Amino acid sequence: MSRVLSSCCRPSPTTPILTCRLRSDTSVLMSASAPPELIRRRRFMRFRFAKEISMKHYDAVIVGSGAAGSVMAFRLAERGLRVLVLEKGKREDPQSFVHNEMAMLPRLYKEGGVQTSVDHDLVIMQGCTVGGSTVINNAIWLRADLTRVLPDWKTRGADLSESRINQAYTDLESKLHVSPLPAGLANKGTDVFLRGSQALDISAHLLNNNRSECIGCGWCNYGCRYNRKASMLVTFIPWAESCGAELIDQVQDIRFGIQGDAVKSVDYTRHGHKETVTADRVVVCAGAIGSSELLLRNGITQRGNVGKHFHVLGGVMVTAEMQQPVNGYDGIGLTAMAEVGPESVIETFFSPPGAFSITLGGWFATHLERMRRYNYFAQAGVMVGTDPRGTISLDRKGRTKIDLSFNKNDLARLRRAVEAVAKIFFAAGAVSVLPATYRFVELTHPGDLALLDEWIRHPDDLLLGSAHPQGGNVMHEDPKKGVVDTTFRVHGWDNLYLVDASVFPSNIWANCQATVMALSHTASDYVVQ
Numbered sequence: 001m002s003r004v005l006s007s008c009c010r011p012s013p014t015t016p017i018l019t020c021r022l023r024s025d026t027s028v029l030m031s032a033s034a035p036p037e038l039i040r041r042r043r044f045m046r047f048r049f050a051k052e053i054s055m056k057h058y059d060a061v062i063v064g065s066g067a068a069g070s071v072m073a074f075r076l077a078e079r080g081l082r083v084l085v086l087e088k089g090k091r092e093d094p095q096s097f098v099h100n101e102m103a104m105l106p107r108l109y110k111e112g113g114v115q116t117s118v119d120h121d122l123v124i125m126q127g128c129t130v131g132g133s134t135v136i137n138n139a140i141w142l143r144a145d146l147t148r149v150l151p152d153w154k155t156r157g158a159d160l161s162e163s164r165i166n167q168a169y170t171d172l173e174s175k176l177h178v179s180p181l182p183a184g185l186a187n188k189g190t191d192v193f194l195r196g197s198q199a200l201d202i203s204a205h206l207l208n209n210n211r212s213e214c215i216g217c218g219w220c221n222y223g224c225r226y227n228r229k230a231s232m233l234v235t236f237i238p239w240a241e242s243c244g245a246e247l248i249d250q251v252q253d254i255r256f257g258i259q260g261d262a263v264k265s266v267d268y269t270r271h272g273h274k275e276t277v278t279a280d281r282v283v284v285c286a287g288a289i290g291s292s293e294l295l296l297r298n299g300i301t302q303r304g305n306v307g308k309h310f311h312v313l314g315g316v317m318v319t320a321e322m323q324q325p326v327n328g329y330d331g332i333g334l335t336a337m338a339e340v341g342p343e344s345v346i347e348t349f350f351s352p353p354g355a356f357s358i359t360l361g362g363w364f365a366t367h368l369e370r371m372r373r374y375n376y377f378a379q380a381g382v383m384v385g386t387d388p389r390g391t392i393s394l395d396r397k398g399r400t401k402i403d404l405s406f407n408k409n410d411l412a413r414l415r416r417a418v419e420a421v422a423k424i425f426f427a428a429g430a431v432s433v434l435p436a437t438y439r440f441v442e443l444t445h446p447g448d449l450a451l452l453d454e455w456i457r458h459p460d461d462l463l464l465g466s467a468h469p470q471g472g473n474v475m476h477e478d479p480k481k482g483v484v485d486t487t488f489r490v491h492g493w494d495n496l497y498l499v500d501a502s503v504f505p506s507n508i509w510a511n512c513q514a515t516v517m518a519l520s521h522t523a524s525d526y527v528v529q
């Protein structure tokens with residue numbers, strides 16, 4: 001039976017978040033009502049690396065420290081379990097983050113931000129650092145529409161409790177102080193987007209976010225150096241550590257020691273040194289793509305189901321040129337969404353110059369002239385959910401292959417979504433609308449929208465991207481059809497669990513952070529038993 005710790009290791013849900021300095025020069029978000037003994041523990045807490053760890057046996061080893069792994073670590077540690085978190089990425093000091101895209105991409109992003117599908121038509125952005133993608137996302141908190149998602153999952157063999165997931169959402173929102181994004185911090189392109197939506201009688205609204213006292217610098221996708229974004233790096237990870245959990249970063253080559261139907265040990269390499277720990281439970285939280293990689297490298301295929309049924313919520317950026325300066329760079333980038341129907345997700349967005357230039361249509365001198373008018377543009381992202389038909393596999397050299405292409409149905413939905421957001425921008429007074437295409441596509445009048453069917457026919461006609469990969473180790477009650485059961489246990493294994501976006505049987509049509517955390521919150525109840 002696990003030990004029960006006092007509530008001193010739990011963040012208070014009722015008080016504002018303040019910033020507290022650790023001796024390691026890393027700041028953590030913590031509650032103003034935290035008891036003095038916990039504040040002292042956090043101030044003088046050291047990062048524990050392999051050479052400092054004397055305990056070699058753990059109640060639970062968790063692979064991955066992102067949205068799923070960090071919540072799992074805290075939930076298990078606060079109940080008294082001895083927890084070790086293994087993370088491939090590096091633990092960064094937020095104060096070392098700089099407003100330089102080229103410097104931060106290789107530090108915080110998987111494959112330096114250029115992870116692509118095998119045909120290179122789709123770029124998939126994921127974090128690779130302690131805290132995972134929560135360090136580089138836009139801190140948007142968007143609950144999935146469970147009345148839509150869960151019935152579909154049930155038909156696919158995954159019957160989950162709506163009430164339990166909603167309870168998890170509520171608890172997490174309290175801990176992270178989720179609140180509506182303040183209008184004063186939104187970039188001015190948001191006003192363009194909302195004005196155009198209102199003119200067309202389209203419902204549009206600001207999103208909820210997990211930030212505290214944000215200054216609106218607009219560099220959310222490159223790590224928050226001011227600790228105003230409640231990423232896992234500065235919330236659930238240090239909270240778990242305050243309850244006794246340990247974390248080792250920069251871990252490579254994780255191998256499971258298997259005995260019968262159980263994982264008895266975990267081997268890993270850090271800075272060239274091999275270490276081995278034993279564990280009563282192993283929880284894989286390496287994210288969509290990463291979890292499939294890990295299982296496949298350990299020979300766990302689950303009747304060929306590992307790496308199957310991969311899908312994404314992805315799409316394309318659409319840029320609008322306005323007559324007057326917008327100064328979209330001044331404020332938070334991702335701020336609002338428009339409700340245009342169930343087949344697409346449309347969100348405002350704006351990014352620093354490097355990323356913006358990649359998504360801005362045009363070539364050579366035309367592109368240069370457009371970039372000189374950087375402050376005249378507003379942007380939005382249009383996304384559609386693909387069907388679960390993609391695969392994650394390893395080639396003969398052990399390299400990861402992501403095989404997923406947008407089909408005709410996906411492209412048709414994208415065209416309709418591009419048309420919808422173009423109408424919004426034209427209604428707001430845009431002089432031109434530029435989808436992110438490799439062709440020279442410039443829409444200067446609503447009448448040009450009819451040409452989209454001709455201009456967008458193939459996936460490589462668009463610059464496609466996704467920050468929301470899902471599936472690959474889908475949940476299904478039948479071990480012949482899925483990887484995990486509805487308690488998040490890998491079928492046929494006594495002590496191996498998996499929880500992250502890779503278990504999604506089908507698309508959730510929303511930013512994944514909130515739902516991944518909610519599922520991990522729910523799964524922890526099964527893991528602790």
